[in-house]
Amino acid sequence: MDKIDEHIVRILQENAKISMKDLAEAVHLTSPSVIERVRKLEEQKIIEGYHAHISLKKINRPISAIVLFESKDCKGLAKFCHNHPDVLECYRVAGEISYIVKLATHSVETLEQFIDNSMQYGSPSTNIVLSSYENKVIAPYTIEDKTLF
Structure with a gap:
C-alpha cells in the first residue's frame, strides 16, 4: 500500500x-x-467489506457486557456463543481466561439468562459496559510508528 x-x-x-x-x-x-x-x-482483502454501524440502543439492546470465561468445554461454549442472538463477538484467548464474549441484550434479566445458560460451559465473570470508545479509523502499522511508543 x-x-x-x-x-x-x-x-x-x-x-x-x-x-x-x-x-x-x-x-x-x-x-x-x-x-x-x-x-x-x-x-487483496485489505478492504474486507462495507458495513452499517447500528445503534444498539435504538434496536432495543441497551445493555452491553463483556463476559470472561474459564471454560471447561471450549467447543460447546464456542457453539453456544455462535448460535446465541445476543453475542456480538467471541474470542478464544490464551491464558487463565479461555474466552471473551461481547454481547448486547435487552435487559438485565436477559443478561442473567445468558449467564445462567452459559454456565454449563464454564465459569463466567460478567462486566457490564458503562461507556465505550471504538476506534473507527485504523491506519496501517509502519516502522515509523515504533517511535510513538
Missing part, C-alpha cells in the same frame, strides 16, 4: 458511502484510477 491507498482506506472507513467521484477528488486522482485502486484493495 502506498500513501494514496492509505488515504483511500482512511476515507472509506470514515464514510463507506462516499461516491467514487468524491473519493477521487479527495485523493486528487481521476475516478477511473480510484475505482481501480479500490478494486485492488478489495481483491
